[in-house]
Amino acid sequence: MSQSLQNIGLLAHVDAGKTSITENLLFLTQHTKQLGAVDKGTTVTDSMQVEKDRGISVQAAQTSIVLNNHKINLVDTPGHVDFSAELERSIRILDGAVIILSAVEGVQAHTISIWNAVKSLHIPCLFFINKIDRAGADTESVIHNLEKEFGIQCLPFHELEHEGVDNAGILSIWNKSNQSDENIEKLADTDDELLSAFLEGKTPNFNILQEKLKNAVHHRQIFPVLCGAAKYSLGIDDLLSAIQNYLPKAKHENTGKSAGGIVFKVSHHPQHGRIAHTRLYQGKLSIRDKILHHGNTLKINQLFQKVGAIKQTVNDFSCGDIAGICGLPDAIPGDIIGENTPDMPDALTMHSPLLTAQAKAKAEKDYPALANALAELSTEDPALDFEWLKDEQELHIKIMGWIQIQILQSVLQNRFGISANFENPTLIYKETPASSGEGFVRYWMPKPCWAILKFKIEPMPQGSGVVYESVISVDDVHLKYQNEVKKTIPQALKQGIKGWEVTDIKITLIEGEDHPVHSRPGDFIVATPMGIMEGLQQTDTTFLEPILDFRITGEENLLGNIAGDITQMRGGFSAPEIENGKFILKGKLPLASSLDYPVKLASRSGGKASIHTNLSHYQACDENLGVKRSYRGISPLDTAKYILKARKALQ
Numbered sequence: 011m012s013q014s015l016q017n018i019g020l021l022a023h024v025d026a027g028k029t030s031i032t033e034n035l036l037f038l039t040q041h042t043k044q045l046g047a048v049d050k051g052t053t054v055t056d057s058m059q060v061e062k063d064r065g066i067s068v069q070a071a072q073t074s075i076v077l078n079n080h081k082i083n084l085v086d087t088p089g090h091v092d093f094s095a096e097l098e099r100s101i102r103i104l105d106g107a108v109i110i111l112s113a114v115e116g117v118q119a120h121t122i123s124i125w126n127a128v129k130s131l132h133i134p135c136l137f138f139i140n141k142i143d144r145a146g147a148d149t150e151s152v153i154h155n156l157e158k159e160f161g162i163q164c165l166p167f168h169e170l171e172h173e174g175v176d177n178a179g180i181l182s183i184w185n186k187s188n189q190s191d192e193n194i195e196k197l198a199d200t201d202d203e204l205l206s207a208f209l210e211g212k213t214p215n216f217n218i219l220q221e222k223l224k225n226a227v228h229h230r231q232i233f234p235v236l237c238g239a240a241k242y243s244l245g246i247d248d249l250l251s252a253i254q255n256y257l258p259k260a261k262h263e264n265t266g267k268s269a270g271g272i273v274f275k276v277s278h279h280p281q282h283g284r285i286a287h288t289r290l291y292q293g294k295l296s297i298r299d300k301i302l303h304h305g306n307t308l309k310i311n312q313l314f315q316k317v318g319a320i321k322q323t324v325n326d327f328s329c330g331d332i333a334g335i336c337g338l339p340d341a342i343p344g345d346i347i348g349e350n351t352p353d354m355p356d357a358l359t360m361h362s363p364l365l366t367a368q369a370k371a372k373a374e375k376d377y378p379a380l381a382n383a384l385a386e387l388s389t390e391d392p393a394l395d396f397e398w399l400k401d402e403q404e405l406h407i408k409i410m411g412w413i414q415i416q417i418l419q420s421v422l423q424n425r426f427g428i429s430a431n432f433e434n435p436t437l438i439y440k441e442t443p444a445s446s447g448e449g450f451v452r453y454w455m456p457k458p459c460w461a462i463l464k465f466k467i468e469p470m471p472q473g474s475g476v477v478y479e480s481v482i483s484v485d486d487v488h489l490k491y492q493n494e495v496k497k498t499i500p501q502a503l504k505q506g507i508k509g510w511e512v513t514d515i516k517i518t519l520i521e522g523e524d525h526p527v528h529s530r531p532g533d534f535i536v537a538t539p540m541g542i543m544e545g546l547q548q549t550d551t552t553f554l555e556p557i558l559d560f561r562i563t564g565e566e567n568l569l570g571n572i573a574g575d576i577t578q579m580r581g582g583f584s585a586p587e588i589e590n591g592k593f594i595l596k597g598k599l600p601l602a603s604s605l606d607y608p609v610k611l612a613s614r615s616g617g618k619a620s621i622h623t624n625l626s627h628y629q630a631c632d633e634n635l636g637v638k639r640s641y642r643g644i645s646p647l648d649t650a651k652y653i654l655k656a657r658k659a660l661q
């Protein structure tokens with residue numbers, strides 16, 4: 011019989027206990043001889059030095075549990091919002107998820123983001139309420155909040171004994187000999203057959219109930235809730251059974267079709283180089299097989315899998331399973347390798363970085379090494395969007411927040427031996443034309459070159475993005491040259507006259523001229539940014555600032571002050587919802603004025619209020635509220651220098 015498989019993610023807000031639970035699952039199944047602890051830096055999945063030092067997870071760490079004929083690939087994810095991009099990349103390849111909550115902190119802002127992510131990909135989940143030993147633990151209200159916040163039906167597997175103390179215990183209310191009426195009633199609501207039996211006063215046997223529950227969990231109609239305390243290895247065995255019994259298995263048949271998979275993570279090994287951690291959705295891959303990647307056919311050099319704490323080489327892996335692949339030197343997370351199959355879930359992009367910073371090596375001599383290190387790190391995390399302006403010796407990255415900066419500094423130090431600073435973290439603004447106008451470029455010197463273009467530039471409504479069209483004849487500018495203009499537009503709009511990406515803009519090519527002898531396609535690549543920048547200078551531009559959707563929860567007595575804060579920060583909100591002495595306030599808020607608000611709110615409310623934010627949109631703001639930055643690289647407005655550099659780049 012072939013092995014059955016599951017890819018299961020442990021997801022939660024920071025510090026809920028994901029790594030501790032993963033460690034317990036490995037120990038319980040005898041994959042480790044000793045139970046590691048986050049606080050001692052001895053867990054299997056917090057393996058980076060910075061994770062051990064700080065006791066927080068930074069990367070999604072994958073390991074497997076093998077039980078007889080069943081294998082569970084576990085992904086222990088980072089919980090801090092700054093590492094949301096890493097989390098999103100892993101969520102994509104899961105069959106099921108365990109969402110962990112703390113019995114004290116309950117549904118947190120980040121839990122909501124996680125919930126939205128698994129919901130959008132229709133991933134079946136169960137909940138594990140951890141830390142029931144801690145003072146203030148209140149699992150009943152956590153379950154109530156889950157049902158209310160997410161509009162779902164929960165099915166509790168446990169009742170609690172001595173909640174909130176070291177010897178807290180759990181009693182199973184979902185087993186062969188004991189099922190609460192309330193649970194059966196909830197389950198019956200998802201199944202007509204069960205409902206008729208229930209109404210007739212019959213209780214089907216537990217095997218049938220389990221099958222029905224499994225079906226309801228797979229269809230996300232009901233969500234089991236388990237309780238425990240990783241600190242005391244409590245509830246871990248029930249969690250393992252629940253994962254096996256109720257979360258879906260991966261499609262695992264080997265149909266003989268050619269292999270296809272998604273790279274969900276990239277890491278670097280000192281000897282083996284880039285490793286592409288991949289889940290296969292079709293076929294089988296063996297070492298020395300050839301696979302299509304970015305249009306090239308490449309050979310698989312080596313395959314790695316991790317079971318427990320042990321990383322091992324394997325000869326092959328099949329549909330449904332995960333392995334690290336060596337031999338794809340350009341792999342980045344999100345890549346599809348081989349066949350693109352209909353089963354592959356879409357990529358998630360719920361969080362994008364809203365800050366940019368310049369990296370500087372503390373020692374001048376380390377600059378090239380720092381550039382190479384950041385280039386390597388940005389293959390692991392493409393959200394860094396690393397920009398290396400070689401001539402200006404400038405290194406720019408995009409970031410999610412301050413913790414990420416600190417972690418990057420540690421990684422640069424520990425892994426690459428480089429001391430670096432990240433200077434002037436700035437909000438990422440955008441810009442849009444302030445009026446309509448025209449941009450003209452006559453690029454015909456120094457010969458040989460010939461590209462004459464005139465663009466009409468117009469502002470577009472918020473959220474329109476970039477619209478481009480050409481209304482000139484191919485007799486004026488040959489189609490192949492017009493295609494070069496079109497292809498160059500995104501590059502030309504990367505930086506406007508205020509130094510930010512230009513959006514909500516319509517560009518129309520209204521006049522142009524090529525030359526039968528002197529024109530080359532490259533001339534139009536060089537000319538387009540000059541014409542557009544000239545046009546933007548004519549129209550002038552308006553700053554666009556990021557606006558967040560926020561949701562604040564807290565105790566009712568804090569509402570007045572918090573509403574005042576929001577107004578002061580140029581925000582707006584709708585009528586608050588109030589229930590049982592707690593409020594929920596929703597609205598919109600500029601990021602610029604609220605960067606430090608989550609920290610301020612937590613300290614001011616003594617942890618009794620919390621804020622959850624998501625990027626809503628970019629919106630025009632006053633000139634004095636934006637931050638202009640100088641052009642990175644050589645501006646197309648600095649014609650002579652720009653032409654020289656652009657020509658060199660095209661050679």
Ligand SMILES: Nc1nc2c(ncn2[C@@H]2O[C@H](COP(=O)(O)OP(=O)(O)OP(=O)(O)O)[C@@H](O)[C@H]2O)c(=O)[nH]1
Nearest residue numbers: 024025026027028029030066067089141239240241
């Ligand atoms: N009291 C108590 N503490 C716990 C329990 N489980 C974990 N902890 C502690 O909570 C802290 C966070 O645990 P982790 O396992 O690192 O949590 P995490 O969710 O992996 O955290 P990040 O990966 O950084 O988001 C550590 O100090 C653990 O020792 C528990 O059941 N009870």
Ligand SMILES: [Mg+2]
Nearest residue numbers: 028029066067
């Ligand atoms: Mg962790």
